[in-house]
Amino acid sequence: xxxxxxxxxxxxxxxxxxxxxxxxxxxxxxxxxxxxxxxxxxxxxxxxxxxxxxxxxxxxxxxxxxxxxxxxxxxxxxxxxxxxxxxxxxxxxxxxxxxxxxxxxxxxxxxxxxxxxxxxxxxxxxxxxxxxxxxxxxxxxxxxxxxxxxxxxxxxxxxxxxxxxxxxxxxxxxxxxxxxxxxxxxxxxxxxxxxxxxxxxxxxxxxxxxxxxxxxxxxxxxxxxxxxxxxxxxxxxxxxxxxxxxxxxxxxxxxxxxxxxxxxxxxxxxxxxxxxxxxxxxxxxxxxxxxxxxxxxxxxxxxxxxxxxxxxxxxxxxxxxxxxxxxxxxxxxxxxxxxxxxxxxxxxxxxxxxxxxxxxxxxxxxxxxxxxxxxxxxxxxxxxxxxxxxxxxxxxxxxxxxxxxxxxxxxxxxxxxxxxxxxxxxxxxxxxxxx
Numbered sequence: 001x002x003x004x005x006x007x008x009x010x011x012x013x014x015x016x017x018x019x020x021x022x023x024x025x026x027x028x029x030x031x032x033x034x035x036x037x038x039x040x041x042x043x044x045x046x047x048x049x050x051x052x053x054x055x056x057x058x059x060x061x062x063x064x065x066x067x068x069x070x071x072x073x074x075x076x077x078x079x080x081x082x083x084x085x086x087x088x089x090x091x092x093x094x095x096x097x098x099x100x101x102x103x104x105x106x107x108x109x110x111x112x113x114x115x116x117x118x119x120x121x122x123x124x125x126x127x128x129x130x131x132x133x134x135x136x137x138x139x140x141x142x143x144x145x146x147x148x149x150x151x152x153x154x155x156x157x158x159x160x161x162x163x164x165x166x167x168x169x170x171x172x173x174x175x176x177x178x179x180x181x182x183x184x185x186x187x188x189x190x191x192x193x194x195x196x197x198x199x200x201x202x203x204x205x206x207x208x209x210x211x212x213x214x215x216x217x218x219x220x221x222x223x224x225x226x227x228x229x230x231x232x233x234x235x236x237x238x239x240x241x242x243x244x245x246x247x248x249x250x251x252x253x254x255x256x257x258x259x260x261x262x263x264x265x266x267x268x269x270x271x272x273x274x275x276x277x278x279x280x281x282x283x284x285x286x287x288x289x290x291x292x293x294x295x296x297x298x299x300x301x302x303x304x305x306x307x308x309x310x311x312x313x314x315x316x317x318x319x320x321x322x323x324x325x326x327x328x329x330x331x332x333x334x335x336x337x338x339x340x341x342x343x344x345x346x347x348x349x350x351x352x353x354x355x356x357x358x359x360x361x362x363x364x365x366x367x368x369x370x371x372x373x374x375x376x377x378x379x380x381x382x383x384x385x386x387x388x389x390x391x392x393x394x395x396x397x398x399x400x401x402x403x404x405x406x407x408x409x410x411x412x413x414x415x416x417x418x419x420x421x422x423x424x425x426x427x428x429x430x431x432x433x434x435x
Contacts (some may be wrong), residue, residue, distance in 0.1 A: 001031035008085030009035025010045030020317030112408035150198025167334025394432030
């Protein structure tokens, strides 16, 4: 019987996780699920926890749901630890999104300056959790869904003793479902070869029943890309000539790099009409938690799909299920490269297709990245590594260097200004820099 600890248990995503565990109970016999949060999240934890208990009771599965603020109790002898927390909550995300806009720079929670600062706040916390795991459940797998997932995985691999770590994103599975929809086939009939980094991944090849149909999918995308876009990114479409020449399907986040001026203008217009994405999410969460309070609700509400985390439970639970049962199926995760992408450091975190075994993900070799995307991917990997170093050391100069080399930041002078503004805004959550 399994014990799973979920750090950030008061998240609005938690019902997705509960639903996934219930569906897989016959092969994933969880006896204890510990939902842990910080004191500021107590009310949300209690609301989500009560819904989780109703869901389990309705399903008739013997999973004990524990709600706690005691992280040590949650981690003690856990088999799997999942992380889905946000340091500084949505208020911090609002600052990450709004402050760069003052300098005509895209404000986004995992890309550019916002991604840097989310990493600076998150990495010290995840490394603290890793030290607890070493002490309390050294054999546990750490499954991280906390953004920026790639940067966080990079930090764990380089600055902790934890080796059983997998970073997870719902992006690739969303792309797969979108491709299947475009082709009008069941997802089981397609295979998508992914390569890149978290939120910078490319579908290099698409196979249908063993036949390469990448060009067919590309043609459909240029006519109607809605089926493959992500809910939290403006769908401004792709230039058909560019996309066909690229010959690969980029995840929606790559619009920030390939269509920077268009996305910046779109973001500015949206902020005027709706507020930042964080403010939109906050309104969605308010609605969700009102639904969660309903004592008659005993299932995941459909409105959760609007949160931007669709397929979270499918990705997270599939991964845990496959590790536990040694399924040896293929999933796309963030893991140590180990030579899968030839031109990236073997010790770095990459997002690639892996065979999922009891020993963890075994990355499938995809070779060197095509020349058209290699430079951008390498640039972001350099950014991630410097960002992780800055998060650990609290060194201002390293943080400035990371900010400056990010492709979304136009100059060293603007990097300096944004860095200072964000450091001041987030000083309560950046003690390593306050020294």
